[in-house]
Amino acid sequence: xxxxxxxxxxxxxxxxxxxxxxxxxxxxxxxxxxxxxxxxxxxxxxxxxxxxxxxxxxxxxxxxxxxxxxxxxxxxxxxxxxxxxxxxxxxxxxxxxxxxxxxxxxxxxxxxxxxxxxxxxxxxxxxxxxxxxxxxxxxxxxxxxxxxxxxxxxxxxxxxxxxxxxxxxxxxxxxxxxxxxxxxxxxxxxxxxxxxxxxxxxxxxxxxxxxxxxxxxxxxxxxxxxxxxxxxxxxxxxxxxxxxxxxxxxxxxxxxxxxxxxxxxxxxxxxxxxxxxxxxxxxxxxxxxxxxxxxxxxxxxxxxxxxxxxxxxxxxxxxxxxxxxxxxxxxxxxxxxxxxxxxxxxxxxxxxxxxxxxxxxxxxxxxxxxxxxxxxxxxxxxxxx
Amino acid sequence: xxxxxxxxxxxxxxxxxxxxxxxxxxxxxxxxxxxxxxxxxxxxxxxxxxxxxxxxxxxxxxxxxxxxxxxxxxxxxxxxxxxxxxxxxxxxxxxxxxxxxxxxxxxxxxxxxxxxxxxxxxxxxxxxxxxxxxxxxxxxxxxxxxxxxxxxxxxxxxxxxxxxxxxxxxxxxxxxxxxxxxxxxxxxxxxxxxxxxxxxxxxxxxxxxxxxxxxxxxxxxxxxxxxxxxxxxxxxxxxxxxxxxxxxxxxxxxxxxxxxxxxxxxxxxxxxxxxxxxxxxxxxxxxxxxxxxxxxxxxxxxxxxxxxxxxxxxxxxxxxxxxxxxxxxxxxxxxxxxxxxxxxxxxxxxxxxxxxxxxxxxxxxxxxxxxxxxxxxxxxxxxxxxxxxxxxxxxxxxxxxxxxxxxxxxxxxxxxxxxxxxxxxxxxxxxxxxxxxxxxxxxxxxxxxxxxxxxxxxxxxxxxxxxxxxxxxxxxxxxxxxxxxxxxxxxxxxxxxxxxxxxxxxxxxxxxxxxxxxxxxxxxxxxxxxx
Numbered sequence: 080x081x082x083x084x085x086x087x088x089x090x091x092x093x094x095x096x097x098x099x100x101x102x103x104x105x106x107x108x109x110x111x112x113x114x115x116x117x118x119x120x121x122x123x124x125x126x127x128x129x130x131x132x133x134x135x136x137x138x139x140x141x142x143x144x145x146x147x148x149x150x151x152x153x154x155x156x157x158x159x160x161x162x163x164x165x166x167x168x169x170x171x172x173x174x175x176x177x178x179x180x181x182x183x184x185x186x187x188x189x190x191x192x193x194x195x196x197x198x199x200x201x202x203x204x205x206x207x208x209x210x211x212x213x214x215x216x217x218x219x220x221x222x223x224x225x226x227x228x229x230x231x232x233x234x235x236x237x238x239x240x241x242x243x244x245x246x247x248x249x250x251x252x253x254x255x256x257x258x259x260x261x262x263x264x265x266x267x268x269x270x271x272x273x274x275x276x277x278x279x280x281x282x283x284x285x286x287x288x289x290x291x292x293x294x295x296x297x298x299x300x301x302x303x304x305x306x307x308x309x310x311x312x313x314x315x316x317x318x319x320x321x322x323x324x325x326x327x328x329x330x331x332x333x334x335x336x337x338x339x340x341x342x343x344x345x346x347x348x349x350x351x352x353x354x355x356x357x358x359x360x361x362x363x364x365x366x367x368x369x370x371x372x373x374x375x376x377x378x379x380x381x382x383x384x385x386x387x388x389x390x391x392x393x394x395x396x397x398x399x400x401x402x403x404x405x406x407x408x409x410x411x412x413x414x415x416x417x418x419x420x421x422x423x424x425x426x427x428x429x430x431x432x433x434x435x436x437x438x439x440x441x442x443x444x445x446x447x448x449x450x451x452x453x454x455x456x457x458x459x460x461x462x463x464x
Numbered sequence: 465x466x467x468x469x470x471x472x473x474x475x476x477x478x479x480x481x482x483x484x485x486x487x488x489x490x491x492x493x494x495x496x497x498x499x500x501x502x503x504x505x506x507x508x509x510x511x512x513x514x515x516x517x518x519x520x521x522x523x524x525x526x527x528x529x530x531x532x533x534x535x536x537x538x539x540x541x542x543x544x545x546x547x548x549x550x551x552x553x554x555x556x557x558x559x560x561x562x563x564x565x566x567x568x569x570x571x572x573x574x575x576x577x578x579x580x581x582x583x584x585x586x587x588x589x590x591x592x593x594x595x596x597x598x599x600x601x602x603x604x605x606x607x608x609x610x611x612x613x614x615x616x617x618x619x620x621x622x623x624x625x626x627x628x629x630x631x632x633x634x635x636x637x638x639x640x641x642x643x644x645x646x647x648x649x650x651x652x653x654x655x656x657x658x659x660x661x662x663x664x665x666x667x668x669x670x671x672x673x674x675x676x677x678x679x680x681x682x683x684x685x686x687x688x689x690x691x692x693x694x695x696x697x698x699x700x701x702x703x704x705x706x707x708x709x710x711x712x713x714x715x716x717x718x719x720x721x722x723x724x725x726x727x728x729x730x731x732x733x734x735x736x737x738x739x740x741x742x743x744x745x746x747x748x749x750x751x752x753x754x755x756x757x758x759x760x761x762x763x764x765x766x767x768x769x770x771x772x773x774x775x776x777x778x779x780x781x782x783x784x785x786x787x788x789x790x791x792x793x794x795x796x797x798x799x800x801x802x803x804x805x806x807x808x809x810x811x812x813x814x815x816x817x818x819x820x821x822x823x824x825x826x827x828x829x830x831x832x833x834x835x836x837x838x839x840x841x842x843x844x845x846x847x848x849x850x851x852x853x854x855x856x857x858x859x860x861x862x863x864x865x866x867x868x869x870x871x872x873x874x875x876x877x878x879x880x881x882x883x884x885x886x887x888x889x890x891x892x893x894x895x896x897x898x899x900x901x902x903x904x905x906x907x908x909x910x911x912x913x914x915x916x917x918x919x920x921x922x923x924x925x926x927x928x929x930x931x932x933x934x935x936x937x938x939x940x941x942x943x944x945x946x947x948x949x950x951x952x953x954x955x956x957x958x959x960x961x962x963x964x965x966x967x968x969x970x971x972x973x974x975x976x977x978x979x980x981x982x983x984x985x986x987x988x989x990x991x992x993x994x995x
Contacts, residue, residue: 301861302860302861302863303858303859303860303861304849304850304855304859304860304861305859307842307845307849307861308849310838311835311838311842311846314835314836314837314838315831315834315835315836317831317832318831318832318833318834318835318846319835319846320794320814321792321794321814321824321826321832321833321846321847322814322846322847322849323813323814323815323816323818323847323850324815325813325815451580451581451582451583
């Protein structure tokens with residue numbers, strides 16, 4: 080099957096492959112974002128919308144002014160934290176898909192501050208601690224299952240997401256419910272709220288929690304011995320063991336930190352999202368829904384690096400914030416769901432380098448198949464002759 | 465280079481014409497290299513690490529496309545998109561790093577290599593074919609055991625059998641002898657000669673001049689990607705080849721001797737060692753189980769004293785790996801005792817053992833010794849990252865100091881790299897190993913456990929690492945040297961243990977052994993009747 084001289088086409092394919100696989104991580108993320116937007120544009124065009132106007136609306140809605148920018152950053156706030164959940168665990172060699180559930184538990188736990196009175200400042204810290212503790216506790220269960228019984232963390236964290244979801248819904252509707260307004264939980268008392276940062280927007284001081292945590296994680300992973308151990312164990316567990324690193328400990332630590340991040344994400348919504356500062360049970364926790372999963376997309380685009388995640392979260396927050404505007408824009412407005420299409424296309428594009436690596440294999444398989452068919456036909460002909 | 469000498473267009477099997485290979489990072493691995501392969505011939509491809517030997521063969525076997533130049537068969541130019549296309553053409557390569565499915569048996573692995581979509585896999589037929597091949601080739605392997613449970617040497621034999629079972633016309637072997645016993649090498653060579661006489665064409669990649677002399681018909685020497693020699697083995701002198709390979713006049717006499725005879729100069733300790741009482745490393749009746757639950761180390765007792773190198777020779781897979789791993793804290797032994805300066809080390813984790821003054825140069829530098837995506841600096845502190853020198857208050861890493869430390873290591877151990885922040889995977893094998901050796905010796909250890917410290921390294925790097933070990937020995941360290949390279953052990957050890965089937969079948973100074981007896985001991989033939 081040795082092809083005599085290479086065809087121009089295969090050289091072309093090889094060229095594309097080299098370009099895409101050799102891309103720098105940052106340009107890869109940028110490329111994915113552009114491709115995602117292009118895919119969205121093509122779909123809009125097919126369905127009779129004007130992509131240009133829609134994107135102008137989206138960009139204006141996301142970054143067009145201080146109000147828009149504040150909404151964007153406000154939407155990025157929880158995404159940074161849930162993305163960190165995924166990334167910290169991935170750096171330690173674990174797939175923590177449980178940010179969603181851990182975030183629910185953190186959100187519910189932070190509502191508990193409504194039951195007691197504390198001075199301003201301390202009250203907020205206690206709320207964050209509650210949320211962090213609840214998120215960490217929720218993520219430790221899969222971690223222990225993995226350590227003691229070998230349960231794969233992907234399975235257990237996904238199942239724990241569902242347990243958390245219904246548990247949180249139950250608690251929101253029946254336990255920490257606001258007796259006067261049964262569709263929502265108790266509101267966070269004023270002394271525990273994160274004040275609004277930009278007047279008239281829903282951007283609160285919670286964003287500083289998120290940024291501070293991301294910077295802390297960067298510092299921890301790249302500038303401390305513990306972080307060094309976490310990364311070593313994630314990249315090569317046997318070399319880490321040889322280096323005297325106890326990978327069980329790094330694994331537990333990564334799950335604790337991940338759980339803390341997710342818990343704080345929940346708290347940032349409950350304690351830092353005006354106007355109600357509460358979780359709505361009605362409609363199935365709409366404020367929290369999917370933030371954990373979106374965080375994974377953010378982590379991917381942010382290349383699992385805390386600083387990259389900050390940038391990627393602003394991009395995704397912008398898509399969410401701008402998408403709302405896009406659907407009011409012009410005579411033929413584009414539905415909000417198109418934003419999710421763009422996000423999906425971005426995530427798909429991010430995995431394309433892997434896909435392109437498969438290309439030559441698929442081609443070879445095809446050629447093999449043709450070869451067999453040709454040979455079979457030849458023998459048939461010979462036999463009939 | 466030998467185009468003109470080709471008798472006719474049909475006189476060759478394959479010809480590489482002016483091949484240039486530039487890797488995507490800009491490294492020029494080959495410059496206008498030409499090579500003609502004829503039937504009935506064994507060609508030795510000689511060169512130091514990084515000379516381009518592997519690149520050239522990878523191009524011939526379809527793993528890499530050439531940047532410039534072409535590969536020609538008597539029927540015209542050929543280009544292989546994949547190793548499978550090359551195999552179909554009749555070119556098979558046995559790599560240094562094996563491509564085997566660990567959970568499959570030898571038979572299943574070979575059957576898999578024959579697999580085609582929508583065809584049945586014929587296990588029984590493959591088994592019969594393999595049994596016949598083993599009979600013919602003398603490459604013995606257990607057929608019914610998952611290959612991950614086989615020793616490295618056995619895995620290599622499976623790999624060779626896999627390629628042979630495809631009835632190839634050109635067989636490329638990348639340093640095949642490094643994991644074989646002298647007897648197995650003889651068997652392999654005899655088999656290769658038979659293959660040659662059947663009209664096959666064989667390429668043997670090596671940097672051992674001894675092998676070149678004993679089996680090849682023609683030698684092609686590569687240096688830094690350029691073809692610097694293409695001579696008949698019978699017409700070449702060893703000195704000439706050595707000079708071609710290294711590319712310069714050999715500086716030191718010792719190096720010259722080493723290159724010429726391929727014998728490593730004896731480096732015995734000058735001092736008398738006090739061997740009374742327990743050694744720095746004391747091991748008693750150690751029993752360790754292997755991965756399959758079999759008894760890999762079966763009651764081994766020995767002492768390593770300060771100022772000596774205690775060598776463990778033997779065919780791989782006779783318990784050396786398990787012995788080293790249990791002493792380094794990577795494997796929990798079944799029974800026995802082991803102490804360092806009187807303190808128990810069995811059952812401790814690696815960190816606790818290092819604290820007692822142990823350095824471990826591991827057998828597998830990619831899997832154990834290095835975190836490949838990490839930088840040089842990050843790798844240089846693996847295992848010592850919690851030392852105060854590198855870790856400040858609050859557990860903060862002192863990257864500045866670590867960088868200085870790495871620069872010192874790079875200078876002292878002659879590690880070629882762009883800097884402390886270069887990723888470890890960008891280094892050549894020799895430099896990676898020097899990095900590991902440097903890191904381990906920087907611990908200022910009392911005991912050094914070195915497992916296969918020079919495997920796969922070029923002459924220069926291997927020489928350097930051996931020299932370093934000898935130096936440490938002369939400074940009063942206790943060194944346990946485990947190596948499948950018999951010459952290395954014999955030349956450097958003050959006492960040698962021959963390991964077979966988990967036991968030491970002989971422990972004595974190397975001068976008391978002759979090669980024939982060693983060969984028999986390593987093969988288990990001599991048993992323990994001497995005791």
